[in-house]
Amino acid sequence: MAMNEFGCDKVKLAPGALKKRFQLNTSYVMRLTSENLLRNFYLEAGLWSYSGQGGTTTASSANMDIPENWHWGWESPTCELRGHITGHWLSAAAKIFAQTNDQLVKAKADFIVAELAKCQVENGGEWLAAFPESYMYRIAKGKWVWAPHYTIHKLLMGLYDMYELLGNQQALDMMSNIASWFYKWTGQFSQEEMDDLLDLETGGMLEVWSQLYGVTGHEQHRELIYRYDRRRFFDALLRGEDVLTNKHANTQIPEILGAARAWEVTGDRRWRDVVEAFWKCAVTDRGYGATGAADDGELWIPPGKLSDRLGVGQEHCCNYNMMRLANVLLRWTGDAEYADYWERRFINGVLAHQNGEDGMVSYFLGIGAGSQKKWGTPTKDFWCCHGTLMQANSAYQEEIFMRYEEGIAVCQWIPSILEFEHDKQKVKIQLSQDAQFGLYPLNEWSVSGMEAITRVDIPPIPTSRPNRFVYRLTISCDNKLEFGLKLRLPWWLHGTPTMKINGVPIEGKFTPSSFIEIKRTWKENTVIDVEFPKTLTTETLPGQPGTVAFLDGPIVLAGLVAEERQLSGNLDEPESILLPDHERQHSWWNPGYYRTKNQPEGIRFIPLYEVMDQRYSVYFPIVDKKLFI
Known part of the structure; x- marks a missing residue:
């Protein structure tokens, strides 16, 4: 294994909006x-x-x-x-x-x-x-x-x-x-x-x-x-056949999770080969939409044909189980691409499928024109996705930190606290992660935010919404200890990140979708400040060039419109189509808020995970103005 999980009891969510979502789910579970x-x-x-x-x-x-x-x-x-x-x-x-x-x-x-x-x-x-x-x-x-x-x-x-x-x-x-x-x-x-x-x-x-x-x-x-052992399915995968298209996705993903665990407990290589063949067929060769999904209405979409299948949308069960599979492959390989995939589906899947007010689930999550979330009820539905909702929202912490042979890997940028004792050296280690500005907290009060709007003897608030997510890691050991620390550089990274240890810049090769490793002797209260530059980007709808989704860093945006709308602008410059909207509210910045620019009719865009009962669209056909210059 390249990496291993810490136990659930070693990782806690830090105070903030995600912990409140966890508590919302806990309250429902106990009711x-x-x-x-x-x-x-x-x-x-x-x-x-x-x-x-x-x-x-x-x-x-x-x-x-x-x-x-x-x-x-x-x-x-x-x-x-x-x-x-x-x-x-x-x-x-x-x-x-x-x-x-x-x-x-x-x-x-x-x-x-x-x-x-x-x-x-x-x-x-x-x-x-x-x-x-x-x-x-x-x-x-x-x-x-x-x-x-x-x-x-x-x-x-x-x-x-x-x-x-x-x-x-x-x-x-x-x-x-x-x-x-x-x-x-x-x-x-x-x-x-x-x-x-x-x-x-x-x-x-x-x-x-x-x-x-x-x-x-x-x-x-x-x-x-x-x-x-489902030989008919597994053997076909090993032969390289596409046995997924138009098949029930959540029949097959749990079977592959079974093959993964079978390899881990038996050592029989065939099981691992089945898992890797499935990932190639389901993800690598098939492609996926902006949310990470390659299913619609519970069925696998043909490779590259997402544009033909914009129906009711991705299923929550499939989203959660594909995240579990990505977690397995991250443990096996240590490859950041699986952590990137997990993050994409967490932000634009788990969070987007859950009603942030009452904790209920949307069975499907559409991304086509005029989609609308249909929320379940506390006791009158109990769909399969209702069950995975309870599990997914009780397990945010599972992939934040991982062990590897030389140390600790930070795989997800989620405010949290890791506490454990080093197996051999018996040194107690605490690693806390805080988001100074990022996806988290999701529109949340904070002491630092309140101080920023009341005090004048501290650095001024920027005039515009930051174009970067800012995190702080604090490492404390009760005795000096040498180990490695891997930090994931996310797929949405735009430009060179800034990293400092106790104010001293870190040098290294910063490549998106990879880990950078820091090896040193750690002691009490070592602070690492991290800034990840991001930007507004577009992702093309598979099978339909010229139709795109907009993303603010990792956040898929939803345009609040009930039917398909054509927009115009420069595809290489999405800021020619959208401009910032509702940037700041009281003591926090709002990532993911935009509105259209120079269009016949105005459309507001918000994060897909914040959509409640509104009609919305994720993909928009674009008339590229470069073609007419």
Whole structure:
């Protein structure tokens, strides 16, 4: 491994708007009641029934028996996908606790695991789901059921995270019991019959079997990994075939995440080859839009044909799972291009899919003319993306800092604090990251901002919005220690950055989409000031030259207009089309705010992640005035 993650408990978000988004998500996660998260499992295990008369229940409060208080949508007792949200919830809760040490979160999560264990006992000791075993026998006979493997994967994933992050042994025991059921069930099928089953949506079953084997080392768990090898898909990828176009993207990405984990726990090179072949097919050869997505309406877009598919937009599940895959490849290779990809999809995906006021999710995120986000509700939808929303917004910190053999890598520029003890030297290290001006904080009050508008004995506020993002890293060690520090130079870098250690300039080769390494002996309160120049740029719509999206550094801009509008200007000089708008508000600058210049009708542009209910467009056809000079 070129890099490794620090544990969730080692990295914390610093105060600011991103932490508030994290807290908004945490509040929502905790508002979902245990009764509702467990109801379908109780129902299947015979521990609850609905009478319609105030009801009887052996496992919940009487309030659970009031239908308007239930979870509906895809968690309805009549929906075949019921139960998936509980697994997502457990994963989110585990990640939240690991970062916050919130004992209420832990108590609630442990309680849900204990109640699920009761359900497993009632089901015979192995089977555990919010639907009957008969669903699995139905799909084995070729009869349609809506993704039972996918749903169980979410539960297994949640149980694994409860074990890994909270140390809940009962969750691991339950996983092993479920694995016993699947070992027996899959043992009756021929290879061809198993291949037919895997052509249905199996979610990340391969990943959870790999996770389980990585903990237990049991041969049965290793065998499950190989039984869930989707050969028809994986072998075609290895042959270099495009087996993605027009296929369901979130069927395939979790399977590739499974192959990635299988390589890590088995050492079988074929699994890694599958992952690398997938990335080449899905990203390198296919290309993607300004947000990083190459899917629309859940389907993979043909290579270079994004212009033909500007429909409902990218799916949140695909966005989150492709970020997870980029994280894997960054760990394997140490290549900054994967951190760049993660950043693009985080800013213009995770943040853009979440309603910043109530924390709800937009299943799809359109980028075509006249798009509009459709927000979910707290308890009436529970789409698949509703579950990944809870996970994605409980895990901002996962890729900020990474370990490598010689030291620490700063992979994402997100205000945060890393605290850990060096394994060999036993020196305590703290690395804090603050954004003086950047994407973060997102329109946020700050003490420094308040001082800037009240005091006259400090440097004056610039007359215009800064054309650079400014960060400060502070490193403290309780004893002198020599190690390396890698800083990611982002893909959107425009010009030569400025870096200083305690005021002394750093010399080096500053290449976008790479790391610069600093090796030295660190001690208490070493300060590194970083300035990344940025500019307004355009990115062409794949398949349609002359149609572009506008970006302010890494921020995709959305024009607030309900239909396609043609703009005119010099494509090499986007500032001939847009000019700054609403630059400053009280004590902060607003990155990403622009308006059109010299156009028949004015259009305001704001960051895609700030769009709420407005109609908007991301791509605009441009009449290039150079052609008429």
